[in-house]
Amino acid sequence: MAEAVEKEEIVMTPTKTGKTTRIHIEKRSKKPSQTDEVAHVAGGEHKGLVINKETQVDDTTPPQLQLEFKCWLIDKNTNKHIPESRVLKFWFSQQASYLDRVTGAYEFFRELVQPHDFPRDYVGFIKKSMKQMQNPLYKLMRKVTVDLRPLEDDEVLMSPESESAVNGIKKEDTRTKEEIYREKVLQSLEAAYPSVLAVDQILQMVECDDSSMVENILEELRGRDIVKMMESGIWVRKVLHDQKTKQEDIVNQMPTFKRGDQPTVAIITAAFAEKLAVDSMIEDKMTYMKYKTGGDSHVYTLGYIGEHKVVSTKLPQIGRTRAAKISSGNITTRLLGTFSNIDHVFLVGCGGGVPHYTDFYHHTRLGDVVVSSLNENGAMYIYCDKVTQDREDQLQYTLKTWKPNNPIIQDIVQNFKEKNDTNPSFRPWDELVIEGMEQLQNQQADFSRPAPHTDKLYMNVGGSDVIEVAHPPIPDDASAWFPTDRPNLRLGSIGSGKPVIGKDQLRLDFAYRHNIIAYDTEFDQVLDSICGNVIESFIFIRGISDYYDGSKNKEWTPYASLAAAAVMKTFISNLPNTQLKD
Numbered sequence: 001m002a003e004a005v006e007k008e009e010i011v012m013t014p015t016k017t018g019k020t021t022r023i024h025i026e027k028r029s030k031k032p033s034q035t036d037e038v039a040h041v042a043g044g045e046h047k048g049l050v051i052n053k054e055t056q057v058d059d060t061t062p063p064q065l066q067l068e069f070k071c072w073l074i075d076k077n078t079n080k081h082i083p084e085s086r087v088l089k090f091w092f093s094q095q096a097s098y099l100d101r102v103t104g105a106y107e108f109f110r111e112l113v114q115p116h117d118f119p120r121d122y123v124g125f126i127k128k129s130m131k132q133m134q135n136p137l138y139k140l141m142r143k144v145t146v147d148l149r150p151l152e153d154d155e156v157l158m159s160p161e162s163e164s165a166v167n168g169i170k171k172e173d174t175r176t177k178e179e180i181y182r183e184k185v186l187q188s189l190e191a192a193y194p195s196v197l198a199v200d201q202i203l204q205m206v207e208c209d210d211s212s213m214v215e216n217i218l219e220e221l222r223g224r225d226i227v228k229m230m231e232s233g234i235w236v237r238k239v240l241h242d243q244k245t246k247q248e249d250i251v252n253q254m255p256t257f258k259r260g261d262q263p264t265v266a267i268i269t270a271a272f273a274e275k276l277a278v279d280s281m282i283e284d285k286m287t288y289m290k291y292k293t294g295g296d297s298h299v300y301t302l303g304y305i306g307e308h309k310v311v312s313t314k315l316p317q318i319g320r321t322r323a324a325k326i327s328s329g330n331i332t333t334r335l336l337g338t339f340s341n342i343d344h345v346f347l348v349g350c351g352g353g354v355p356h357y358t359d360f361y362h363h364t365r366l367g368d369v370v371v372s373s374l375n376e377n378g379a380m381y382i383y384c385d386k387v388t389q390d391r392e393d394q395l396q397y398t399l400k401t402w403k404p405n406n407p408i409i410q411d412i413v414q415n416f417k418e419k420n421d422t423n424p425s426f427r428p429w430d431e432l433v434i435e436g437m438e439q440l441q442n443q444q445a446d447f448s449r450p451a452p453h454t455d456k457l458y459m460n461v462g463g464s465d466v467i468e469v470a471h472p473p474i475p476d477d478a479s480a481w482f483p484t485d486r487p488n489l490r491l492g493s494i495g496s497g498k499p500v501i502g503k504d505q506l507r508l509d510f511a512y513r514h515n516i517i518a519y520d521t522e523f524d525q526v527l528d529s530i531c532g533n534v535i536e537s538f539i540f541i542r543g544i545s546d547y548y549d550g551s552k553n554k555e556w557t558p559y560a561s562l563a564a565a566a567v568m569k570t571f572i573s574n575l576p577n578t579q580l581k582d
Helices: 002-006 098-112 122-133 177-192 199-205 211-223 272-279 322-338 408-422 428-439 504-514 524-532 557-573
Strands: 008-017 020-029 038-041 049-052 065-074 081-092 141-150 227-231 234-237 245-250 265-269 283-290 298-305 308-314 344-353 369-372 381-389 395-402 458-460 466-469 489-496 516-519 537-546
Touching (some): 049 122, 081 098, 098 122, 177 199, 265 557, 272 298, 298 322, 308 322, 322 524, 344 557, 369 557, 395 504, 408 489, 489 504
Parallel strands (some): 008 049, 381 489
Antiparallel strands (some): 020 141, 065 081, 065 466, 283 298, 298 308, 458 466
């Protein structure tokens, strides 16, 4: 193979049409240089690279893969940032399979945009692309073209000076100070729910030292029936119940239930919108709330889905500290202790999708629903505790994994997925999403599906520099059965862990190694409690709301929560209740 590579050279030919410059990079058999075509033949460490003069090139053969992204270039003469669109197109040898093509294009792109040496000028970008074509890793890749086009003002959606954010770029906030803190106060109370917060706690969580302003905001929210004061200076988010709810009781002690009245399914959520979405799927329900000013409060909604009596709860989110995680485990233990007949646990809510920039069939989009399934190593949920480097500078991940001992839910899920794959119109969860929207239309949050243009995909390329990457196009053979306006069902393992979540490259590498297709916000303590209480049947259902861990994109959170809840109800409705036979 090395001898074959030596007989080839990498030839770059530039062309220009209007404002678009196209760079053709192609592997060709070595031949004597023709001075009327060649501008430069490289030597030394760049031996094998040939640069032709600008000319027209016949491009009648369509590319086998295409990838587009937007970035900022630095003009060396003016030192100004220039926004630009870049489109990479790939051609492969005949023996390259579909997997070879999508893997090769993905690896080529990932290497090209590595944060430590991402080329921020034309020459550096072209040179790195040509050098990569010499890498034996891309031996099946025959040709790459790069279309470079400056963006018009109305196409520029980000600023190079802006602080980077995982789901995009933070734009300048033109709201008033009061408007900004009103949103933060409400988000803090929703995250803490069902726990109560004192004004001092709220001030700390929203990073505000103006107690008068925060107190005025709380009174305003109370006047709108959004929050309520449990006692002097102690506040909680108020729930607007739908017509399916009998009532809400604030209790000092949870009532006891006879064996026949005990729920058999527990549903655990972590965000306020997730709890609302799940409860919209429950019939004939009643909510009990037990609150404490000096500790964790509890909320339980009991009702029916299919032949199962179910109980849903929400974990309070007050930071990602070790104490907060332990608290979530303790609350799960309390739930399973209070309701001792639980056979199945559903963990339902939002997650972050793992993007695949070149492979449509493995690319998770916002609004899709990921249901946990076992990877090739038999793990359903994979938690990363630590990342280290070995002596060869290879990344090593310290893991903890979980899987259910009883796969009854997974078998039902697999059956539904096979039916959906065979008959794309088999989508029973779609009707449940519509019903849920009707139930939730009076809530403050908007549970309708956000506009398609809000599904943006970004990649950090070092520091605060971010590129926007286009989603892989829908292949012709998939356009007939792939709906772009409804949730699509995907199966795969789910990951989490602070050591990998915060960095794009680590998050993608960890996902690639363990076949992870979604991340969430660290449910390791919850899973320890579930398994410690000998619950052998459990599953994660995650509506995709961002490309991080499900906690960043507030615009997609309500809809993603509702999509996950609809899929949950589909499966619970088809889950046999063995206790009815006892």
